[in-house]
Amino acid sequence: xxxxxxxxxxxxxxxxxxxVELAKGVVAQxxxxxxxxxxxxxxxxxxxxxxxxxxQGSTVELGAQNCAAEAKGAYTGEVAASMIAALGCKYxxxxxxxxxxxxxxxxxxxxxxxxxxxxxxxxxxxCVGENLDEREAGNHFAVCxxxxxxxxxxxxxxxxxxxxxxxxxxxxxxxxxxxxxxQAQEIHAYIREVLASKFGAAAAxxxxxxxxxxxxxxxxxxxxxxxxxxxxxxxxxxKAEDFIGIGKGFMA
Ligand code: 13P
Numbered sequence: 384x385x386x387x388x389x390x391x392x393x394x395x396x397x398x399x400x401x402x403v404e405l406a407k408g409v410v411a412q413x414x415x416x417x418x419x420x421x422x423x424x425x426x427x428x429x430x431x432x433x434x435x436x437x438x439q440g441s442t443v444e445l446g447a448q449n450c451a452a453e454a455k456g457a458y459t460g461e462v463a464a465s466m467i468a469a470l471g472c473k474y475x476x477x478x479x480x481x482x483x484x485x486x487x488x489x490x491x492x493x494x495x496x497x498x499x500x501x502x503x504x505x506x507x508x509x510c511v512g513e514n515l516d517e518r519e520a521g522n523h524f525a526v527c528x529x530x531x532x533x534x535x536x537x538x539x540x541x542x543x544x545x546x547x548x549x550x551x552x553x554x555x556x557x558x559x560x561x562x563x564x565x566q567a568q569e570i571h572a573y574i575r576e577v578l579a580s581k582f583g584a585a586a587a588x589x590x591x592x593x594x595x596x597x598x599x600x601x602x603x604x605x606x607x608x609x610x611x612x613x614x615x616x617x618x619x620x621x622k623a624e625d626f627i628g629i630g631k632g633f634m635a
Pocket of ligand 1: 392479551555556557558559594595596597615616617618619
């Protein structure tokens with residue numbers, strides 16, 4: 384049985400006090416959803432420590448949205464994976480399309496970040512996905528395959544067992560335009576096939592999350608698909624009720 388995961392990517396939203404309130408709300412409502420669903424919140428770096436405290440004693444886990452490609456040293460403004468781990472994070476989102484697009488993250492950088500993430504006992508949530516032009520040209524399969532081959536294929540079998548993939552079509556992020564459940568299933572199944580070509584049977588155990596305008600009203604339909612193991616949530620993760628409501632999609 385693959386892990387079911389609902390992860391919230393808060394992006395650059397909330398001040399520390401607001402983040403703590405949001406985390407407390409998630410903790411308070413978490414009991415409304417089966418323990419079989421794993422909830423993860425990924426606040427900005429600045430309030431990881433405070434949110435970690437708010438999550439104490441609950442099963443809601445903590446993740447970061449990024450980390451440095453180097454272990455430590457003269458890298459002004461960067462945050463090392465070891466620092467994130469020391470604050471109680473279990474996960475790190477890597478390769479989000481916003482980081483690829485606005486901060487020029489390449490597979491080369493992401494390979495180095497992966498190394499740091501594993502060296503510090505963290506689990507990467509590795510994002511892949513095509514933009515609108517690529518989708519319209521029918522290149523979405525090739526784009527996802529390349530993003531996986533260039534990074535995930537460099538992992539060891541041991542590391543691969545500790546990996547979460549998020550498929551996030553760029554055209555669905557923050558646009559209110561969701562991929563249909565069929566589109567999600569089609570590409571998730573394809574991604575699993577690509578993973579299996581390298582890692583064999585272990586690919587059946589890798590959680591693949593859908594991300595892009597996921598909300599309580601569409602989660603159940605998307606999560607019902609065989610190869611969709613949960614969601615990476617942006618906007619709807621900023622309200623505890625909606626975030627938990629998405630988790631309820633597994634119970635519908
Ligand atoms: P939205 O849910 O706001 O579309 O964002 C998705 C996303 O980018 C999560 O990482």
